[in-house]
Amino acid sequence: MSVDQATVRRIAHLARIAVTDDEVPHLQGELNAILDFVAQLDEVDVSGVEPMTSVTPMAMKKRVDEVTDGFYADRVTANAPASDDHFFIVPKVVE
Amino acid sequence: MTDLTQLTLAEARDALRSKTISASELTKAHLAAMEQARALNAYVLETPDQALAMAAKSDEKLAKGEAGPLEGIPLGIKDLYATQGVRTTACSNILGDFTPQYESTVTSQLWRDGAVMLGKLNNDEFAMGSSNESSSFGPVVSPWAPPEWPQDKLDAALKGDKKGLLVPGGSSGGSSAAVAAHLCLGATATDTGGSIRQPAAFTGTVGIKPTYGRCSRWGIVAFASSLDQAGPIARTVRDSAIMLRSMAGHDAKDTTSVDRAVPDYEAAVGRSIKGMKIGIPKEYRVDGLSEEIDRLWLKGVQWLRDAGAEIVDVSLPHTKYALPAYYIVAPAEASSNLARYDGVRYGLRVPGKDIADMYEKTRAAGFGSEVRRRIMIGTYVLSAGYYDAYYVRAQKIRTLIRQDFENVYHAGVDAILTPATPSPAFGIGEMGASDPVEMYLNDIFTVTVNMAGLPGLALPAGLSAGGLPLGLQLIGRPFDEEALFSIAEVIEQAAGHFKPQQAWWA
Numbered sequence: 025m026s027v028d029q030a031t032v033r034r035i036a037h038l039a040r041i042a043v044t045d046d047e048v049p050h051l052q053g054e055l056n057a058i059l060d061f062v063a064q065l066d067e068v069d070v071s072g073v074e075p076m077t078s079v080t081p082m083a084m085k086k087r088v089d090e091v092t093d094g095f096y097a098d099r100v101t102a103n104a105p106a107s108d109d110h111f112f113i114v115p116k117v118v119e
Numbered sequence: 120m121t122d123l124t125q126l127t128l129a130e131a132r133d134a135l136r137s138k139t140i141s142a143s144e145l146t147k148a149h150l151a152a153m154e155q156a157r158a159l160n161a162y163v164l165e166t167p168d169q170a171l172a173m174a175a176k177s178d179e180k181l182a183k184g185e186a187g188p189l190e191g192i193p194l195g196i197k198d199l200y201a202t203q204g205v206r207t208t209a210c211s212n213i214l215g216d217f218t219p220q221y222e223s224t225v226t227s228q229l230w231r232d233g234a235v236m237l238g239k240l241n242n243d244e245f246a247m248g249s250s251n252e253s254s255s256f257g258p259v260v261s262p263w264a265p266p267e268w269p270q271d272k273l274d275a276a277l278k279g280d281k282k283g284l285l286v287p288g289g290s291s292g293g294s295s296a297a298v299a300a301h302l303c304l305g306a307t308a309t310d311t312g313g314s315i316r317q318p319a320a321f322t323g324t325v326g327i328k329p330t331y332g333r334c335s336r337w338g339i340v341a342f343a344s345s346l347d348q349a350g351p352i353a354r355t356v357r358d359s360a361i362m363l364r365s366m367a368g369h370d371a372k373d374t375t376s377v378d379r380a381v382p383d384y385e386a387a388v389g390r391s392i393k394g395m396k397i398g399i400p401k402e403y404r405v406d407g408l409s410e411e412i413d414r415l416w417l418k419g420v421q422w423l424r425d426a427g428a429e430i431v432d433v434s435l436p437h438t439k440y441a442l443p444a445y446y447i448v449a450p451a452e453a454s455s456n457l458a459r460y461d462g463v464r465y466g467l468r469v470p471g472k473d474i475a476d477m478y479e480k481t482r483a484a485g486f487g488s489e490v491r492r493r494i495m496i497g498t499y500v501l502s503a504g505y506y507d508a509y510y511v512r513a514q515k516i517r518t519l520i521r522q523d524f525e526n527v528y529h530a531g532v533d534a535i536l537t538p539a540t541p542s543p544a545f546g547i548g549e550m551g552a553s554d555p556v557e558m559y560l561n562d563i564f565t566v567t568v569n570m571a572g573l574p575g576l577a578l579p580a581g582l583s584a585g586g587l588p589l590g591l592q593l594i595g596r597p598f599d600e601e602a603l604f605s606i607a608e609v610i611e612q613a614a615g616h617f618k619p620q621q622a623w624w625a
Contacts, residue, residue: 032495061559115472
């Protein structure tokens with residue numbers, strides 16, 4: 025499988041990465057090189073094989089559903105590019 | 120007085136305990152060496168004030184006889200580990216001046232045991248790379264000089280574009296370079312596809328990626344969460360064993376961390392390997408493997424045989440599919456993990472006409488080209504219509520890769536010996552410019568270990584014809600890091616230590 029330029033733009037949008045017109049052909053070549061490389065996986069017979077979900081066999085750890093951490097909003101927002109009164113400021117999203 | 124940076128971690132520990140040296144003078148010697156070596160670009164942030172304060176505290180503890188296992192030992196920390204109040208960037212512009220409000224579990228355990236932080240070490244951006252060239256802080260220069268370069272040529276390259284000087288491997292290139300250049304006694308590193316073992320092999324140092332779940336991932340910038348593991352790089356097998364004991368352990372904050380006692384790994388160093396069964400996988404004799412690496416591998420086999428180990432041929436039939444499967448699984452997980460960098464909560468923000476435009480501009484400006492490429496591949500293989508063909512298939516192949524190892528271990532094999540890399544270190548600017556896959560092939564021998572969640576150790580075993588370090592890799596059973604330390608010590612004793620030329624960079 026290989027990607028065309030329209031697909032490159034669609035992936036970039038899904039990934040929320042802006043691409044310029046100049047970048048698209050270059051990205052297309054690189055992505056197709058990687059897709060060519062992984063295409064060799066098609067020759068492996070995987071019928072009846074379970075996909076791996078956990079590399080170390082272990083039971084999912086659980087804990088009591090209770091608040092164990094928090095109450096330091098100033099620390100949570102300390103690195104924000106824009107914040108006010110412990111809120112993150114973003115461009116308007118609702119008209 | 121002798122140069123304190125020439126001590127091994129174990130020697131320094133013993134000298135501190137016997138009060139032959141102080142933690143403060145040990146730290147000062149390293150800070151001075153770091154200042155002299157800034158041209159190597161191994162550290163992206165030096166923290167001398169913090170280092171001296173920690174060392175002074177260690178001296179107090181040593182005086183009172185309350186020394187921890189790493190008391191007064193100066194270490195470098197890969198910039199992927201969150202360090203409270205100390206800038207942490209993963210060497211990406213998108214994190215900017217991010218200053219964590221918390222400490223990673225692994226580093227907090229090192230400080231608990233008395234270690235001293237010298238600074239933050241360079242790495243490939245978000246640990247994506249095999250040469251440290253994708254760092255937003257620029258490449259790291261290996262302390263190993265290119266064969267036969269005269270001093271004036273080295274000086275000119277070091278002051279100029281650095282092209283042709285050698286890479287220290289990646290992604291933990293700052294860690295491997297700093298350890299090899301004696302700019303710390305040991306360093307933390309991380310390994311997703313080979314990022315501890317390949318840089319160790321390129322710089323003549325020892326690196327171990329422990330079993331998945333052995334070290335907590337909490338507070339380490341995530342790349343591919345089912346593959347990422349923390350581990351040390353140090354100058355000897357013993358030093359890496361000492362460090363791993365402090366780094367390992369259960370952490371309730373990482374649900375994949377394993378609740379198992381941490382053994383005294385140092386006690387395994389020097390233990391007899393008589394009667395151990397060592398597997399030699401025929402699939403690692405790949406086309407294009409350099410003859411000198413093949414010879415070194417045979418030498419390793421002979422050393423282990425001489426030490427009383429039984430050598431057996433084994434087969435890991437799905438080996439060749441590990442790297443392509445990795446380039447589906449790792450980017451898929453990365454595209455999900457890196458979705459958090461959106462310009463809202465921390466790091467870079469580039470304004471846009473609306474919020475979606477802000478996201479897209481921020482991520483285009485903040486991520487470097489290799490990271491953008493991997494996020495896009497990951498997004499593609501997870502997108503509707505391709506998920507089964509790529510992602511599910513890759514995870515099935517991962518099951519087969521793990522079964523290959525299980526079959527070998529089930530047959531009584533204790534560990535597997537392979538080359539660590541297909542070649543010695545290459546020059547800065549020489550690889551992967553036109554085809555990203557060329558760079559990816561560096562990890563061909565290491566990536567299987569991450570895919571199967573096993574422990575893997577790389578150590579130097581000889582020099583190339585050009586005088587550059589070549590490494591061997593040992594792959595172990597799950598949670599049997601001790602066997603790796605015992606076997607590695609045998610190789611280290613036989614092969615000796617490998618040091619770069621005198622400090623040509625100073």
